[in-house]
Amino acid sequence: MEGQAMVERTVRIGSTHGLHARPAKLFTQAAAASGATVRIAKAGGKAVNAASILGVISLGIDHGDDVTLSVDGDNAEAVLDELEAFLAADHDA
Amino acid sequence: MELRGIGIGQGVAVGTVVRMEEPLREPASTLSALSPDQEGARLDEALAAVAAELNSRGAAAGGDAKDVLEAQAMMAEDPTLRDDLSARLAEGKTAERATHEAFAAFRDMLRELGGYMAERAADLDDVSQRVVAQLQGLPAPGVPNPGHPFVLVARDLAPADTALLDLGQVLGLITTEGGPTSHTAILAREKSIVAVVGVAGAADLVDGDEVVVDAAGSVVISAPTDADKRAAEERITARAARAAAPLAPGALADGTRVPLLANLGNADGAAQAVQLGAEGVGLFRTEFLFLGSGSAPTVQRQQREYARMLREFPGKKVVVRALDAGADKPLAFLNDAEEENPALGLRGLRSLRASEDILREQLTALARAEAETDAEVWVMAPMVSTVEETRYFVTLAHELGLRTAGVMVEVPALALLADKALQAADFASIGTNDLTQYTLAADRMLGSVASFQDPWHPAVLRLVQEVGTAGQQHGKPVGICGEAAADPLLAVVLVGLGATTLSMSPSALADVRESLSRFTLPQARDLAAAALAADGAASARAAAAEAAAASTTTE
Structure with missing residues (x-):
């Protein structure tokens, strides 16, 4: 939507082994499927395209890390809600 | 036809051959004769083909293997990687060389991260080799995972290969090189895998060939007759019965x-x-x-x-x-x-x-x-x-x-x-x-x-x-x-x-x-x-x- 501001939120990672392998794959798929431009960064680090599995894995995100998600596009808030819930859950359980 | 080698252990196996292809040579760093756009088109086609292949194998395999294979498919079509590849093509590199370099750069980064991330480095190498093979019209190298039990034919196995091998799917091992103390032989003994090593004649076996792997006889039978297969099955059954026999202390008949x-x-x-x-x-x-x-x-x-x-x-x-x-x-x-x-x-x-x-x-x-x-x-x-x-x-x-x-x-x-x-x-x-x-x-x-x-x-x-x-x-x-x-x-x-x-x-x-x-x-x-x-x-x-x-x- 024209003029909609980018929304941003900080989330703590819930998966026991962090955002590697399977959780990283599922998260990347969800980000790509949202249709919005999603970026993810570790606290104080550079932001990468959340639809890139290599970008996400290369951040080396561990359990308990805080990450900042930013979403730009239609339904940004709804997309953010969905991805936040995903990151907070434990996908290795 | 009988192919002779050195049998490891006493087992017999019957199955279809899947070959482990040799790793590809590193693509040369010569400048491309094509334009970056033409190389880009070749590359997109290869990346899509590799991703499709990995996804379909994932669907066939199911379970944990499906997640790994789907993740690899996503790596092949990764947008960050594609940006990196475009930059390399713009420098006049071939699609093969750009693929080799771009994947290697990501792999090294993952290795440095260590832990779980480093374990993904081998996945990246595998995707890289697949894309280069696709570009060159060669069979994909690396440890095969056909999604069904098979007889693996390889030159010899390196420790890294055996770590990736799903032993539950390997009915038998045949190597064209390597002796009774090779890594393959040691692995076969340790894991009780039926193996015949040093079978020079196995170089001609191709995927889908049916074989009898007879470790006790130090021989591989290619294109076995029904009688060969029946005899092998009987020995497999008899050996299973021996393994299941009650444990008695070792003793001679007297x-x-x-x-x-x-x-x-x-x-x-x-x-x-x-x-x-x-x-x-x-x-x-x-x-x-x-x-x-x-x-x-x-x-x-x-x-x-x-x-x-x-x-x-x-x-x-x-x-x-x-x-x-x-x-x-x-x-x-x-x-x-x-x-x-x-x-x-x-x-x-x-x-x-x-x-x-x-x-x-x-x-x-x-x-x-x-x-x-x-x-x-x-x-x-x-x-x-x-x-x-x-x-x-x-x-x-x-x-x-x-x-x-x-x-x-x-x-x-x-x-x-x-x-x-x-x-x-x-x-x-x-x-x-x-x-x-x-x-x-x-x-x-x-x-x-x-x-x-x-x-x-x-x-x-x-x-x-x-x-x-x-x-x-x-x-x-x-x-x-x-x-x-x-x-x-x-x-x-x-x-x-x-x-x-x-x-x-x-x-x-x-x-x-x-x-x-x-x-x-x-x-x-x-x-x-x-x-x-x-x-x-x-x-x-x-x-x-x-x-x-x-x-x-x-x-």
Whole structure:
């Protein structure tokens, strides 16, 4: 939507082994499927395209890390809600 | 058609071939003759094809494999990677070279992250190789995962390959190179995988070919007839029945006891060995405690590790080999000199004697570990060449509180003087791998002379007989702790030559137990005589097999 501001939120990672392998794959798929431009960064680090599995894995995100998600596009808030819930859950359980 | 090789173990398998392709050569860094856009179009096509292939294999495999394969498909079509690739193509690189470089850059980054991320590095290498292969119209290299049980055909397997291999799906292994001590052979023994190695003729096998892998016969049958397959299936069933047979102590048909022991590298394999019927340990290798450390472990730490093993065998015999360093297992703190010929250098007891404090500490730790457990510790020195060395080791071990001390017979000189050595030692244990290497003067680590490494050679058998006879003369036990003991027919021959115990990889115990139970002691001696009378390894094996067939039919 024209003029909609980018929304941003900080989330703590819930998966026991962090955002590697399977959780990283599922998260990347969800980000790509949202249709919005999603970026993810570790606290104080550079932001990468959340639809890139290599970008996400290369951040080396561990359990308990805080990450900042930013979403730009239609339904940004709804997309953010969905991805936040995903990151907070434990996908290795 | 029969393709000959060297069989590992006694199994038989029937299945379809899947080849493991060789890794591709690194793409040349020459500039492309095409425009970056043209290279980009080639690349997009290849990336999409690889992703589609990985996704469809994932769908077929299901489970955990599906997640891994889908993640790999996503790596192939990753937007960050694609940006990186475009930048490299803009520099005039070929699609192949850009792929190689871009994936390598991500791989190195993941390696640096360590832990779970580093484990994904191999996945990236695999995708990279697939894309390059696709671009060049070549079959994809790497460890195959067809999603169904298969017979793997490879040149030889590297440790990295076997780590990736889903062993649950591997019915059999065939290598075109590699000998009986290659990594593939060791893996096959350890995991009880039916394998025939060094099958030069297997280079012509292609994916989907049906084969019978006959490790017992050291042969691969390509395009087997229905009769071949039926015979193989019957043997598979019979072998499964042997493995399921109740565990009895090792003995010949006339009741002569031949205790069957396990070769173990640490306490982790002990429970499984006991389950497979090991009546003790015939070779406890102690190198695991010493390898990879810059100095010898403390007496306390050694005592703890030895006791951990001994507790698994209450009331049983555990034969411990003193640290066997040198040759293929160098240890800096024992011998850091560069040797032209390490197999003939300062190794085994020679290096221990040169650093006697390390030997004293190890023997002390063993004596203490024995005192705190119920196992019966026997200790033996590796690579002993002379009677004088025998006396030295046995005296020292007794002095440090170990009651039973012996020597490994691996050097022909000691075998020839076994009657003298066994006056001094409490027992002897024949290491057939090294004894064969030294008798035939063929480096056992060298593939090009692997065909000499055959313990059936009558020259080796004569030396075994020397030791067996000396043991009987002095009433001292003579064990066998090389891979020869794991060959069911050779095991009978070795008993016929005077061996009183046999020690082997636990996976071989069932076959050897069954084989021993079919022959009496006089028959075993007949088999031994037949093999001794031959003029080479192959004819000795054939003569023993013939004598075996005759003795079992005349019962």
